[in-house]
Amino acid sequence: MSLPTPNGFLNFTPLTARQAKEMQPVLAGFPFLVSDGFASRIDWSNQNDPLLLQVLPTPLELEQREGFHADPLDEKEYRAAPGVLKKYQGRVILQLTGACPIHCRYCFRRHIKQDTIPNTLAQWQAGLEMIRSDERIKEVIYSGGDPLMVSDKKLFALSNALAEIPHLQRLRIHSRMPIADPKRITPALVEGLKKSRLVTTLVIHMNHPAEMDETVREALARLVDAGIPLYNQSVLLKGINDRLETLVELSEVLLQARVTPYYLHLLDRVAGAAHFQVDRDRGKALVAGLREHLPGYGVPLLVEERPGEGAKSVV
Numbered sequence: 109m110s111l112p113t114p115n116g117f118l119n120f121t122p123l124t125a126r127q128a129k130e131m132q133p134v135l136a137g138f139p140f141l142v143s144d145g146f147a148s149r150i151d152w153s154n155q156n157d158p159l160l161l162q163v164l165p166t167p168l169e170l171e172q173r174e175g176f177h178a179d180p181l182d183e184k185e186y187r188a189a190p191g192v193l194k195k196y197q198g199r200v201i202l203q204l205t206g207a208c209p210i211h212c213r214y215c216f217r218r219h220i221k222q223d224t225i226p227n228t229l230a231q232w233q234a235g236l237e238m239i240r241s242d243e244r245i246k247e248v249i250y251s252g253g254d255p256l257m258v259s260d261k262k263l264f265a266l267s268n269a270l271a272e273i274p275h276l277q278r279l280r281i282h283s284r285m286p287i288a289d290p291k292r293i294t295p296a297l298v299e300g301l302k303k304s305r306l307v308t309t310l311v312i313h314m315n316h317p318a319e320m321d322e323t324v325r326e327a328l329a330r331l332v333d334a335g336i337p338l339y340n341q342s343v344l345l346k347g348i349n350d351r352l353e354t355l356v357e358l359s360e361v362l363l364q365a366r367v368t369p370y371y372l373h374l375l376d377r378v379a380g381a382a383h384f385q386v387d388r389d390r391g392k393a394l395v396a397g398l399r400e401h402l403p404g405y406g407v408p409l410l411v412e413e414r415p416g417e418g419a420k421s422v423v
């Protein structure tokens with residue numbers, strides 16, 4: 109028995125028929141999806157493989173837990189224009205798509221609706237006008253979904269329109285694509301990012317050192333060699349990366365790939381992800397341990413995002 113998947117990888121997982129049936133309501137809300145690249149790094153014979161656990165649906169997702177919501181950061185309150193979130197001073201988030209190359213079961217935007225997101229440059233005009241009319245905005249953050257799901261043509265059309273706004277200085281892209289599908293980091297993409305007038309930074313999302321392989325390293329190298337600074341953010345996830353040795357190794361593989369470990373997030377309390385939660389004290393103890401093993405620039409900040417606050421809190 110296997111799960112109905114777009115790529116059939118769970119044919120290789122040891123699910124029983126009963127487990128597969130229990131999954132159906134879980135999949136209706138947030139389907140199983142894993143990219144070929146990420147799947148190739150999973151040990152499919154191990155039910156506790158730390159990469160598999162990030163993408164494998166479980167009936168635990170159906171449990172109602174107090175304090176866990178569909179929109180845990182109250183993002184609907186920050187919608188300034190279609191696709192635009194204004195949560196922070198001087199920066200705006202543009203959600204380019206609701207689509208992703210992989211469905212991470214802990215994702216705080218797992219309940220996002222695709223129809224709220226502009227799809228054409230014409231549909232971005234309200235957002236562009238909002239940014240144009242506010243000179244305090246210095247930075248745009250491309251988010252999603254995964255913004256690199258969008259074609260180069262659409263991505264650069266929007267970036268070029270943004271670059272014409274004189275007070276904008278920086279473009280930051282939050283993407284799991286270099287890990288999920290390193291082939292997407294093509295020379296054409298890198299060249300387009302490099303050419304922008306806006307100072308461009310990429311923040312990747314890697315949670316476990318086993319997510320790194322040669323294809324990922326090469327994709328990251330293409331970006332760094334083009335002068336695009338890379339940072340990583342991780343989510344602290346129970347049973348996946350909540351051991352000191354794992355986090356030390358994660359920082360080591362990132363530094364070796366010239367990526368700065370940036371944030372280690374405490375889990376956002378999204379409905380369906382409570383089983384991933386690691387408590388704050390455990391997080392603090394782990395980061396204290398990291399300081400003993402790594403140079404300061406290799407230790408990510410432990411952060412938490414609380415709805416209604418204008419910045420992440422360092423824990």
Ligand code: SF4
Nearest residue numbers: 208211212215253284
């Ligand atoms: S937005 Fe990022 S974390 Fe969320 S499912 Fe997509 S790739 Fe995973």
